[in-house]
Amino acid sequence: MGNAIEISLNQKLNNTFSGRVVRKDLTTKIKEGANVPVYVLEYLLGMYCATDDEEMIQEGVQKVKNILSDNFVRPDEAEKVKSKIREAGIYTVIDKLTVKLNEKKDVYEAEFSNLGIKGVEIGSGYVQQFEKLLAGGIWCITKVEYYYDEEVRNSSPFFIGSLKPIQMPNLDLNEIFNGRREFTKDEWIAVLLRSIGMEPTQLEDKVKWHLLARMIPLVENNYNLCELGPRGTGKSHVYKEISPNSILISGGQTTVANLFYNMSSRKIGLVGLWDVVAFDEVAGITFKDKDGVQIMKDFMASGSFARGKELKNASASMVFVGNINQSVDVLLKTSHLFDPFPEAMAYDSAFFDRMHAYVPGWEIPKYRPDFFTQEYGFISDYLSEFFRDMRKRSFSDATDQYFNLGSNLNQRDTIAVRKTVSGLIKLIYPNGEYTKEELEEILRYALVTRRRVKEQLKKIGGMEFYDVHFSYIHKDTFEEEFVSVPEQGGDKLIPQGQSKAGHVYTIAHGDSGMIGAYKIETEVVPGTGKFERTGLGSNREAKEHISTAFNYFKANKKNISGTISTQNNDYLMHIQDMQGIGMTPDLTLAAFVALCSGALKKPVQSQLVVLGDMSIGGTINKVEELSTVLQVCFDAGAKKILLPMASAVDIATVPPDLFAKFQVSFYQSPEDAVFKAMGVE
Known part of the structure; x- marks a missing residue:
């Protein structure tokens, strides 16, 4: 029976979103041999394998493998590829490009990540068209030319003939809104989870909701999410592999100039150029600047920050992921659930008060091979463009039609709950079509993820955060319902x-x-x-x-x-x-x-x-x-x-x-x- 359901869901997906889906096990198979992000792989698979004809799929897979073996630059084969460019005069490579302005020469220069060549001149037209080249870099299919001139010293003999970012050029949201009507809620959640590579039939309901919550920062502007839990549960996977619109900062130091605004070059930092800025391993976050945490707090609260005389706005969501190395029971008895954060933040209740949701990573099981799907899901690029376009919409007032929020929620709590509700609606009901019961399910989840933050604030900040008994009231019956946080001793007062x-x-x-x-x-x-x-x-x-x-x-x-x-x-x-x-x-x-x-x-x-x-x-x-x-x-x-x-x-x-x-x-x-x-x- 289960197999018949999968076949019908796969067929429905192929019929409704023809050419927009890919079989996820193909990604897994090829990914093992090529260290490229999923969205790069699926961009190619979408070009050659967007079909359910097994023979054509195998043919397409072979083409993708050939392209990757011929054009994708593996760091250990960089010299071989450089030689190919020199001998042929022009050669196409797939690599990540980062661009810097060389003000002494007044030219933009590109650096190829795997190929390892720097100082390659690139036209300003590309830089203006694809600003992210300047912040973190983009994966591109690039035609690289070679011309050596003895007269010109100190410049690279490599030139960029043409450059095409590995991103979908356009997306029609109505296609998704109309297509969504063909699926039930559970089918659509299954499609979303398969699109990020997970197999929903192997996961409990609460785990599915946590995995959806990881995606909220990609659809909601200025959304602050925290997820701490054991190792091996894929906390940073969505931000690193799935979307070309998010950047993962792996631990270590960062600067205000890099993250927010560079006063000398007058250029906005990562928060202005990416939809999501995710910090991996929160324990390692340090700012070289003393005011770093303060500026981050300003930005997390309002989406703006002051540098010099200027007030800058940006819409990036902030995600904080990290490891809890002891059991949650022990941590709750001895400290609080934000304990892994660095000392500069660990007892700063105002910083944590800006978190809109806390996803309990300890409720997500460690990944096993059977958690990864072999069924169809959206091409990562199509998914990330859908997410990106949904950022322009808002459902933050959705609950007002049926519910009032209880008296224990202050202004920050209310904003957090509304943002979470809005994000989950964008993911599950992008066309805005849902029942009161479906909305209530989302509201309860949003209240719990914010209450988890508030319970920890109460431990850190004491009396100021006493009101943690979150509830909502049905407008038609005036009945009040309370929500509890599982790890705080169940639903008992x-x-x-x-x-x-x-x-x-x-x-x-x-x-x-x-x-x-x-x-x-x-x-x-x-x-x-x-x-x-x-x-x-x-x-x-x-x-x-x-x-x-x-x-x-x-x-x-x-x-x-x-x-x-x-x-x-x-x-x-x-x-x-x-x-x-x-x-x-x-x-x-x-x-x-x-x-x-x-x-x-x-x-x-x-x-x-x-x-x-x-x-x-x-x-x-x-x-x-x-x-x-x-x-x-x-x-x-x-x-x-x-x-x-x-x-x-x-x-x-x-x-x-x-x-x-x-x-x-x-x-x-x-x-x-x-x-x-x-x-x-």
Whole structure:
């Protein structure tokens, strides 16, 4: 059955996009013998093998092999090819050309990458027509002539007779829009993945989405993507091999002049000449210039940067790929998921805040031979021209028709999610034809990839990035749906693992009457005894209860530890209504526990919920509706419960199988609650 589907998809692709597709195993076979980028190979295969007639394919493959063996310059055969040019007077080569201006002679000079000849004069017409010759170079089919003149010293005897970049001259987008209607969503995703050489039938759904996400920078202007993961998962493949419009900077140093703008030559750098600038091995990124990271931040935020008196705009997307050398679980416990970045960036939350998406490379399996397709896909050049033309369009307002974004998304989050949605629509539904359900699938993916960034920012930047509970609201039913990040402890509000000192969860009645989860985050910093609280909105009762907690803390801190100081520290507290049901006033006891935990720099037990409240004098109040409150605790992900002794009489109202889900500790006083919360009996 599977084979019949492949045959029909291959036939459909050949019928709909005749002459635009190629069998990808041909690329693989020839690629092994010639170290040329895929788009160079497929440019030739598209000329000679764009058919499903097996005999003609074999004939075409032979022609391509002959062209490559005769004209493609292998570095170890450079001298042989140079000799051929000299003996024949003119010879056609396939090589990568880079051009520089020799201002002393006032001529443009080309350098052949594999052939190894420099200083070859090239007409300014070519340079004006193909600007990328000046930035990173282009693969070309070039007729090279040879003429040696004894009179003319210090100049190359090689000349460029004619030059043709290996790129498709034009593309009709309507051909793709109309052709897309012939395929289902899954078929079209299969076509896209096969076009980059992958075999979708061997991949899980989530992996297919991650591979599509790698392509977003190619279709979306000024899109910033990060992917870190194990080695061998093809992180840089798309940017190096598939598109002639992207450039991969392999580790090491770079300069502001090279990347952004050269003040002396008044020429824009790589970001102005390429659609995607990808950094391989982020750990090695260094700028010779002190302001390099700052200019990069400006550009990533706005698509513009200032150099001298000028403000320059460019539309390149920035991609950061690199390796995570330890397990994600370990990294999350000891550090954060941006840890492999160099020190200049590793704790710069403003830099990472500009990332629109983080693709979890650890969810993509290491490539095996059966992951590479042998079916038909678009010629890489056709694919990259389609991607390039889609950059002129935008679907960033697509979600507005059906959904609103939740209150935890700030302006940067909203821009990031909209850009990801726009990019995925351009890839999967380029003609803009999709259903609400199909759009929702894309929106959920976009929210997760941005939330992954925000969760790490919260680890790096603390209070500033507390709002990570991303959601979207259906406009027709007003139903709110939350998304979770798999590696952050699933979809539970209370994550697994040790929390930070000063962080406490409680479950209580909100001012809407509903019962919900609240998180108190406390930071203790050197200062003069100030107490600041945020997140309470206009709820006066809640503000009074938090002030009560701080006053009780000041008066009774010596009962907890003689080392706690309120004179030499400032206390910053943020209260978060995690389920959006309205603020609760019942926060005094939990806030007191959080202040003690923060002051002692000792976290409370993992997955603990502190229940109950207290009065200004320290009298403990029991928990109302205990059974319902415990059900909410369980749904939120709690494993341990701290309960006032006064609530012991209500345990009979709780279903035994629910009560058995928790490790319960009872406390009799606020101080008792603090010690038990920290696991000190």
